[in-house]
Amino acid sequence: xxxxxxxxxxxxxxxxxxxxxxxxxxxxxxxxxxxxxxxxxxxxxxxxxxxxxxxxxxxxxxxxxxxxxxxxxxxxxxxxxxxxxxxxxxxxxxxxxxxxxxxxxxxxxxxxxxxxxxxxxxxxxxxxxxxxxxxxxxxxxxxxxxxxxxxxxxxxxxxxxxxxxxxxxxxxxxxxxxxxxxxxxxxxxxxxxxxxxxxxxxxxxxxxxxxxxxxxxxxxxxxxxxxxxxxxxxxxxxxxxxxxxxxxxxxxxxxxxxxxxxxxxxxxxxxxxxxxxxxxxxxxxxxxxxxxxxxxxxxxxxxxxxxxxxxxxxxxxxxxxxxxxxxxxxxxxxxxxxxxxxxxxxxxxxxxxxxxxxxxxx
Amino acid sequence: xxxxxxxxxxxxxxxxxxxxxxxxxxxxxxxxxxxxxxxxxxxxxxxxxxxxxxxxxxxxxxxxxxxxxxxxxxxxxxxxxxxxxxxxxxxxxxxxxxxxxxxxxxxxxxxxxxxxxxxxxxxxxxxxxxxxxxxxxxxxxxxxxxxxxxxxxxxxxxxxxxxxxxxxxxxxxxxxxxxxxxxxxxxxxxxxxxxxxxxxxxxxxxxxxxxxxxxxxxxxxxxxxxxxxxxxxxxxxxxxxxxxxxxxxxxxxxxxxxxxxxxxxxxxxxxxxxxxxxxxxxxxxxxxxx
Amino acid sequence: xxxxxxxxxxxxxxxxxxxxxxxxxxxxxxxxxxxxxxxxxxxxxxxxxxxxxxxxxxxxxxxxxxxxxxxxxxxxxxxxxxxxxxxxxxxxxxxxxxxxxxxxxxxxxxxxxxxxxxxxxxxxxxxxxxxxxxxxxxxxxxxxxxxxxxxxxxxxxxxxxxxxxxxxxxxxxxxxxxxxxxxxxxxxxxxxxxxxxxxxxxxxxxxxxxxxxxxxxxxxxxxxxxxxxxxxxxxxxxxxxxxxxxxxxxxxxxxxxxxxxxxxx
Numbered sequence: 001x002x003x004x005x006x007x008x009x010x011x012x013x014x015x016x017x018x019x020x021x022x023x024x025x026x027x028x029x030x031x032x033x034x035x036x037x038x039x040x041x042x043x044x045x046x047x048x049x050x051x052x053x054x055x056x057x058x059x060x061x062x063x064x065x066x067x068x069x070x071x072x073x074x075x076x077x078x079x080x081x082x083x084x085x086x087x088x089x090x091x092x093x094x095x096x097x098x099x100x101x102x103x104x105x106x107x108x109x110x111x112x113x114x115x116x117x118x119x120x121x122x123x124x125x126x127x128x129x130x131x132x133x134x135x136x137x138x139x140x141x142x143x144x145x146x147x148x149x150x151x152x153x154x155x156x157x158x159x160x161x162x163x164x165x166x167x168x169x170x171x172x173x174x175x176x177x178x179x180x181x182x183x184x185x186x187x188x189x190x191x192x193x194x195x196x197x198x199x200x201x202x203x204x205x206x207x208x209x210x211x212x213x214x215x216x217x218x219x220x221x222x223x224x225x226x227x228x229x230x231x232x233x234x235x236x237x238x239x240x241x242x243x244x245x246x247x248x249x250x251x252x253x254x255x256x257x258x259x260x261x262x263x264x265x266x267x268x269x270x271x272x273x274x275x276x277x278x279x280x281x282x283x284x285x286x287x288x289x290x291x292x293x294x295x296x297x298x299x300x301x302x303x304x305x306x307x308x309x310x311x312x313x314x315x316x317x318x319x320x321x322x323x324x325x326x327x328x329x330x331x332x333x334x335x336x337x338x339x340x341x342x343x344x345x346x347x348x349x350x351x352x353x354x355x356x357x358x359x360x361x362x
Numbered sequence: 363x364x365x366x367x368x369x370x371x372x373x374x375x376x377x378x379x380x381x382x383x384x385x386x387x388x389x390x391x392x393x394x395x396x397x398x399x400x401x402x403x404x405x406x407x408x409x410x411x412x413x414x415x416x417x418x419x420x421x422x423x424x425x426x427x428x429x430x431x432x433x434x435x436x437x438x439x440x441x442x443x444x445x446x447x448x449x450x451x452x453x454x455x456x457x458x459x460x461x462x463x464x465x466x467x468x469x470x471x472x473x474x475x476x477x478x479x480x481x482x483x484x485x486x487x488x489x490x491x492x493x494x495x496x497x498x499x500x501x502x503x504x505x506x507x508x509x510x511x512x513x514x515x516x517x518x519x520x521x522x523x524x525x526x527x528x529x530x531x532x533x534x535x536x537x538x539x540x541x542x543x544x545x546x547x548x549x550x551x552x553x554x555x556x557x558x559x560x561x562x563x564x565x566x567x568x569x570x571x572x573x574x575x576x577x578x579x580x581x582x583x584x585x586x587x588x589x590x591x592x593x594x595x596x597x598x599x600x601x602x603x604x605x606x607x608x609x610x611x612x613x614x615x616x617x618x619x620x621x622x623x624x625x626x627x628x629x630x631x632x633x634x635x636x637x638x639x640x641x642x643x644x645x646x647x648x649x650x651x652x
Numbered sequence: 653x654x655x656x657x658x659x660x661x662x663x664x665x666x667x668x669x670x671x672x673x674x675x676x677x678x679x680x681x682x683x684x685x686x687x688x689x690x691x692x693x694x695x696x697x698x699x700x701x702x703x704x705x706x707x708x709x710x711x712x713x714x715x716x717x718x719x720x721x722x723x724x725x726x727x728x729x730x731x732x733x734x735x736x737x738x739x740x741x742x743x744x745x746x747x748x749x750x751x752x753x754x755x756x757x758x759x760x761x762x763x764x765x766x767x768x769x770x771x772x773x774x775x776x777x778x779x780x781x782x783x784x785x786x787x788x789x790x791x792x793x794x795x796x797x798x799x800x801x802x803x804x805x806x807x808x809x810x811x812x813x814x815x816x817x818x819x820x821x822x823x824x825x826x827x828x829x830x831x832x833x834x835x836x837x838x839x840x841x842x843x844x845x846x847x848x849x850x851x852x853x854x855x856x857x858x859x860x861x862x863x864x865x866x867x868x869x870x871x872x873x874x875x876x877x878x879x880x881x882x883x884x885x886x887x888x889x890x891x892x893x894x895x896x897x898x899x900x901x902x903x904x905x906x907x908x909x910x911x912x913x914x915x916x917x
């Protein structure tokens with residue numbers, strides 16, 4: 001269990017960073033509480049692995065401090081930090097058996113044989129590896145090898161946090177959910193702080209209590225999966241999360257309404273006023289799930305031309321044109337809609353967000 | 363990890379097969395052809411069957427050369443392989459230091475072999491060479507032209523100087539190919555430098571080490587130019603290795619028949635030992651895997 | 653780690669001593685070389701280099717040698733790459749035997765091949781061309797290349813291949829953009845070794861060429877004059893042959909040293 005704090009942490013891989021581009025991580029502040037499960041979500045190159053390696057001590061940040069349980073560990077090496085890390089590719093010692101693999105971190109720290117044995121058995125049963133302890137570690141399936149990697153992290157009693165860097169990347173798709181479930185189980189029974197790096201939003205949203213979305217070295221938004229879904233603070237979050245992502249329509253703003261392709265959409269007046277004050281590029285955001293189909297003639301309804309309908313079983317995704325813009329709507333299966341016909345959509349005010357230069361206006 | 367069976371993989375191998383077979387098969391046939399004949403002149407061949415082979419097995423000079431050769435190759439392996447690994451572990455990993463080190467390291471490999479022999483021929487002389495003079499100044503009585511042991515040591519040191527960089531370069535490249543997460547995980551696991559070497563680096567070096575051992579064995583077993591230029595095989599027979607014996611047969615006496623027969627046997631001996639090394643090293647890997 | 657700080661520079665320094673000696677010899681006259689021990693050339697002279705450079709066939713010889721060595725290196729690596737991939741990733745009929753047979757071609761002293769190669773390449777009209785030497789050398793360098801590359805390729809987890817195929821990469825694109833960068837150090841060291849073995853091989857190079865494609869090997873072995881061995885000229889020739897090799901290793905150093913880069917996220 002550990003409280004992890006990052007204060008003003010920034011990192012550049014080049015020795016003398018000059019411009020913005022040289023920084024892999026822009027200065028950020030984060031606090032992660034004891035025992036929670038956190039996800040670092042973002043596309044390739046956004047800096048999440050860099051951040052993870054800074055927390056674990058494999059990388060020393062160019063600036064800033066890392067505190068674990070209030071202690072400044074910025075200069076401390078990984079072995080002194082009580083963290084465990086699981087990597088993208090299963091890292092196991094091929095020449096040892098499964099049991100020896102699990103015992104390795106303890107043996108290196110001089111733990112007694114008896115205690116090592118006990119811990120190994122405990123962790124093995126937690127990860128369902130008990131029957132395989134005597135097997136040679138090479139030649140095992142990727143999923144077993146990742147479990148062994150995880151086990152090596154858990155075997156140390158003093159482990160405060162487990163950091164996982166896209167651990168399911170090489171796992172067979174039909175086995176992925178098994179490992180995910182195992183992870184959740186482990187987290188619930190051990191209550192260790194878990195930090196999980198991924199570019200897969202499904203993984204992040206299902207595993208984590210809190211998700212930190214990153215892009216281009218910045219923390220874009222941190223919040224619960226629900227917050228990120230319902231109130232994305234950034235167009236990046238809106239578009240990255242959700243399948244399909246949020247609709248982002250360029251618009252203009254008038255008194256009490258946003259105007260998209262000539263059609264008016266009502267919005268609270270304070271929002272419109274702030275947006276107007278800000279200047280900058282305006283976009284209207286709404287998730288396909290929240291758009292509602294209404295009857296023709298409903299006031300405040302917006303007319304769109306449906307161009308394509310995808311049937312996904314329990315719901316449909318309709319792609320429609322609002323003037324020059326493309327809008328996607330998610331409709332329940334009962335709704336009959338055909339490509340080529342017109343359709344009227346309502347933009348519920350509490351689900352619609354106005355973005356100025358990518359940031360939400362509140 | 364098991365490999366899927368896929369016979370279409372042959373297509374990827376065919377170009378290599380063609381090139382090598384083209385260059386290998388015809389000479390092989392020629393050699394086999396000559397080895398069972400007595401070639402008295404360009405058009406006069408007499409079939410003699412296994413006479414050359416039998417003569418060879420009874421030749422005491424051959425036995426001597428073989429014994430010396432085995433000793434030499436063994437010494438070479440015992441020195442060069444650990445030294446090469448050690449160098450590879452200690453060489454800088456990046457930056458200008460690495461560039462400089464790699465270039466300097468590789469220099470001995472790039473010198474034509476007869477020039478190598480020539481350098482050491484003068485270098486080791488007690489009267490006009492740096493090494494010879496230095497060793498004699500230290501009070502040791504060193505003369506590689508007269509003393510058999512000195513000759514052996516000189517040839518050995520020359521070989522180590524010449525070929526250890528090969529082992530070092532191979533191992534260095536092999537070490538660089540180990541993914542960073544392995545080292546990172548080892549740090550987190552608190553592994554010592556020795557444990558990191560034993561459990562991560564050495565197992566993953568097995569591929570390059572097999573190649574290094576086989577190459578050094580084969581090349582040292584066939585070594586000709588360098589010792590010949592340095593000592594001419596002497597003093598006496600002390601540094602006459604197998605290849606020189608063959609050349610003396612083929613060129614000195616210009617007897618193609620026995621030379622061909624000997625070439626065949628030579629080839630088979632190298633093949634046998636190489637096969638033993640190869641199997642031993644790949645089995646070691648497989649037994650660790652299962 | 654004090655040993656590691658001292659060990660390498662010490663070894664490299666010792667290793668350079670014979671090289672220094674070579675350079676020294678190239679700057680001395682034969683009399684000085686054989687006359688007595690001098691650490692530094694008493695009267696440094698460039699006469700030896702002059703002998704070589706005034707030989708009109710020298711420059712051409714340099715180019716000839718570089719030609720066949722270049723052909724050999726490029727072809728060896730290109731041919732070996734797919735073959736090594738096949739050996740490393742798949743099992744197929746006769747694979748272990750083929751693998752070992754490849755290397756067995758290096759198990760006979762090159763002297764054995766002199767006469768047969770001479771007859772072979774003469775009969776197909778490639779005698780005295782860089783192709784003859786390149787192909788003869790390929791008998792030795794291609795198996796080496798396949799072996800070295802196979803070792804490195806086997807170190808790349810197969811999961812990477814599978815992930816790439818799932819992501820929709822075609823095989824050539826996967827091979828060039830994803831796989832090759834991962835075995836960079838192997839390719840670098842392979843290219844260097846092919847270059848090296850071909851560059852220093854004198855016997856076959858001399859036998860398979862005469863006038864058109866005379867390589868530097870010819871100058872190398874022509875240094876015995878009426879007065880005996882021409883040590884100085886031989887040493888100068890040795891120094892000059894060092895140069896291309898040093899350039900090659902300088903070029904491939906990044907490939908050798910960079911190794912496995914999984915990419916940064």
